[in-house]
Every structure is written in structure tokens, then in C-alpha cells.
Amino acid sequence: MKQRNFRTIETNGVSLRTVVEGEGPLVILLHGWPQCWYLWRHQIDPLVEAGFKVAVPDQRGYGGSDAPEEVNAYDIIHLTGDVVGIADALGYATFTVVGHDWGAPVAWNTALLHEERVNAVVGMSVPYSRYPVGELTKQENFGDNFWYMVYFQKPGIAEAEFEADIRRSLRMIYSMGSGSNAQEIFFKPKPSTSGFLDGLIDPLEQPPGITQEDLDYYVEQYKRSGFRGGLNWYRNIDRNMEITPQLEDKKISQPALFIAGEKDVVLKFPGMNLDGISNWVPNLKKQIIIPDVGHWVSVESPEIVNEALLSFLKDLRSQN
Template sequence: MKERNFRRIETNGVHLNTVVEGQGPLVILLHGWPQCWYLWRHQIDPLVEAGFQVAVPNQRGYDGSDAPEEIEAYDILHLTGDVVGIADALGHETFIVVGHDWGAPVAWNTALLYEERVNAVVGMSVPYFRYPVGALTKQENFGDNFWYMVYFQKPGIAEAEFEADIRRTLRIIHYSISASAPEGIVLNPKPSTSGFLDGLSDPEQLPKGMTEEDLEYYVAQYKQSGFRGNLNWYRNIDRNMEITPQLEGKKISQPALFIAGEKDIVLQFPGMSLDAMTELVPNLKAQVIVPGAGHWVPAEYPQEVNKALLSFLKDFSPQR
């Protein structure tokens, strides 16, 4: 693995273990779950070579970064405040924010809440949206079927399942929502009393974009952090809507880009609509759907992602 320059950045009341590379306009890359900074391993150097400074934090609740005890410490106001604090710590008045999976809602909301600070925003996998409170977290909305966001609401349950065998957990999750998995395996109905991993395949081979070395790195990260802090992000889904009523109907004004894999199951989630996003993000320059890619598009198809990302960012590069 290539050596990276890690800095422990103090921001918004926490310390975040952050890769910082390069010089120039700042690009902050935000990972999702169950990931860490390492998701962006193929994007850092191309961005640096294009003239950007790149900051890639392990966000709060992830290895090497602080993991506050209170569930409310993981709401969207804390998470977006962390992002702006990274820019402050690195001496940047404005920046570009890029997020994948859970990092995408943080990126979209940073652009909304700190409009004057964010020059451009990129979301990957998760379009910008606002759900009604309870729509994703109440079992009655899913009948007798299992829905993972409901399962994650009660502290300790998912943690116990996942931490029983961290290597198996990460191997199954990363495979199941990759392009390598059989189509629809995650969304196949199962009883509401099921565990997250029930019915999912434990693959003989790792998915596209993941090597044994990659898996071992993730396992080491999660053996240190566990799952409590990062699962607390899900326990704030409703709170995020309740504490940001001022964002209801507000549009993202900055130049924006959306990237997702053709086979990404997130695009099949209830209420998910790329058309709706175009109304809320009027300056959306492009929606890039990468053929053959699953959920982990930055790792599965890095060349395609880098091409789209650098093309979008060329107007912000000092090398233009």
C-alpha cells in the first residue's frame, strides 16, 4: 500500500484522522459505510496531479477518528460542521466536496448549509433527496419484510451481529452490493426478524475492485473502531430532517455532478428518483451512470470515475 500523509485534524469538537496530499484548491473526499478513507485510494493521486489539495478524513465514528458516545453527535449538523472545520484547519475559505454512499448526503447538505463556502459538489451513489420523517425507519412501512435501516435503529443489535466476525461481515457486505453479486440479492424479501447478513452470500472470490490486501486493511480499521459510532449515522436519519426544516424545498445552487454504478442497488430504493434530483439540483452538470458498476463505483471502475470527476473539476483547477 502506498504511504499516505495522515494528519489528525481538530474540527468541530472532534479529531479526525485525515489523509492530506497536494497543494492547490481544496477537494474533500467523504466516504460512506462500511468504508473509510481507503475507498478513495484511486482518486487521491489523479486529483493531486490535476493541481488540487486533497483531504480524505476517516469521518467521526471511524478508525483513528473520534467516536462520541451520544447518538445525536452523528447528526447532519455535526457531520457537515466537521467538513467545514477541515477546510478551516487547512486554511481554505472555499472548497469542493465529494461524497459517496453516506458521504453523499453529507456532501449535498454541506453545499446547502454552507453555500458560501462550497464551490462545487459531487455525489456518488446517493442522489440528493429528503424523505418524510419515519419513511425509512418505521417497520410498518415495510410490512413483515426486513429493512436494514429499521434494523439499525436499536443500538447494540447490528453491532453484535457485525462484530462477531468482522472479516466475514465486511466480505459479505462489500460483495453483496458490488457488481459481482447476483442481481437483487440484497433486496430479496426476508422476515423482519432476520439479521442483516441472513440470506446473503459469503463469496469464494472477492468482488471486482477489492483485493485480499484491501479487505485486510478494512478489517484492521473496523477491529479498531467497531461499528457503534458509524451505525449511529443511521440513527439520525429522522433527526436530520427534524433539525433542518429550513432546507425543505431549498435547491443546491452550486455546480454539481452525480456518479453511480449501473447496477447500484441504491438507485432501486423506495422513493429514489434521479428525475427528482434534477429539480432540487438545477446546476447539475451531468449524471454519469457507469456501465457494469455496482455500489462501490470509485473502487470498481476508478478510471471511469476519475475521468468524469476531473472533467467536471477542470474549471476549478489551477492548471486549466
């Protein structure tokens, strides 16, 4: 694995292990669950070579960064504050923020809550949305069927399942989300009393874009951090709506790009209406859906993602 330049950035009451490389306009790359900075391993060098400074944190609760105990320490105010704090520590008044999976809501909300700091935003996999409190977290909305966000709400349950065999858990989750597996695997009905991994495939082969070395690195990171911090993000889904009433009708004004895989299970989630994304993001420059690719777009199709990302960033730079 290529050696990276790690910095420990103190911000917003936490220490964030962050890859910082390159010189030029700042681009902050935000991973989601269950990942760490390593999700962006194929994007860092092309961005640096194109003349950008890149900051890639382990977000709070992940990898080599701090993982506060309090569940409320993972709400959207804290998470977006971390992002702005990284820019402050690096001496940048403005920056572009790019997020995948949970990193996408953090990116979208950073653009909303810190509008004067964010000059552009890129979301991958998860379009911007706001949900009524309880819609994604209450079992009664799903009958007797399992829904993972409900399962994640009670501290300790999902942690115990995933940490019983970290390698197996990550292998199954990464496989489930990849374009090589049918979306039906994730959405196949199972009782509400099930565990997350029940009914999923434990693959004999690594999913696209994930080598054995990659899996080894992820296992090392989760042995270090555990799963609790990342799961606490889900335990703030309702709180995030409650503490940001000022965003109820606010639109994202910055130039934006959205990228997702055609086979991404997230695009089938309740309320994920790609046709309506421009209502919330009126300055959306392009929406790119990559054929035959699943959830992990930046590793399943790095060439297309890099081309789209660099084209978007270079266009912005030429206009400034």
C-alpha cells in the same frame, strides 16, 4: 499499500484522522458505510497530480477518528460541521466536496448548510433527497419484511452481528454491493426478525476492486473502531429532517456532478428518482451511470470515475 500523509485535524469537538496531500484548490473526499478514507485510494494521486489539494478524512465514528458515544453526535449538523472544520484547519475559505454513499448526503447538505463555503459538489451513489420522518425507519412501512435501516435503529443489535466476525461481515457486505452480484440478493424478501447478513452470499472470491490486502486493511480499521459510530449515522435519519426545516424546499445551487453504477442497489431504494435529481440540483452539469458497475464505483471503475471527476473539476477551475 502506499504510505499516506496523515494529519489529525481537531474540529467541531472531535479529532479526525485525515489524509492531506497536494497543493492547489481544496477537494474534500467523504466516504460512507462501511468504509473509511481508504475508499478513495484510487482518486488521491490523480487529483494531486492534477493540481489539487486533497483532504480525505475518516469521518467521525470511523477508522482512526473519534467516535463520540452520543447518538445525536452523528446528526447532519455535526457531520457537515466536521467538513467545514477541515477546510478551516487547512486555511481554505472555499472548497469542493465529494461524497459516496453516506458521504453523499453529507456533501449535498454541506453545500446547502454552508453555501458560501462550497464552490462545487459531487455525489456518488446517493442522489439528494429529503424523506418524511419515519418513512425509512418504521417497520410498519415494510410490513413483515426486513429493512436494514429499521434493523439499524436499535443500538447494539447490528453491532453484535457485524462484530462477531468482522472479516466475514465486511466480505459479505462488499460483495453484496458490487456489480458482480445481482441486485435481487439485497432485495430478496426475508422476515423482519432476520439479521442483516441472513440470506446474503459469503463469496469464495473477492468482489471487483477489492483485493485481499484491501480487505485486510478494512478489517484492521473496524477492529479499531467497531461498527457503532457508523451505525449511529442511520439512527439520525429522522433527526436530520427534524433539525433542518429550513432546507425543506431549498435547492442546491452550486455546480454539481452525480456518478453511480448501473447495478447499484441504492438506485432501487424508495424515493431514489434519478429523473428528478435536477429538480433539487438545478446546476447539475452531468449525471454519469456506469454500466455493469455496482455500489462501490470508485474502486470498481476508478478510471471512469477519475476521468469524470477531473473533467468536472478542471472545467470549474477554467471558469474561475
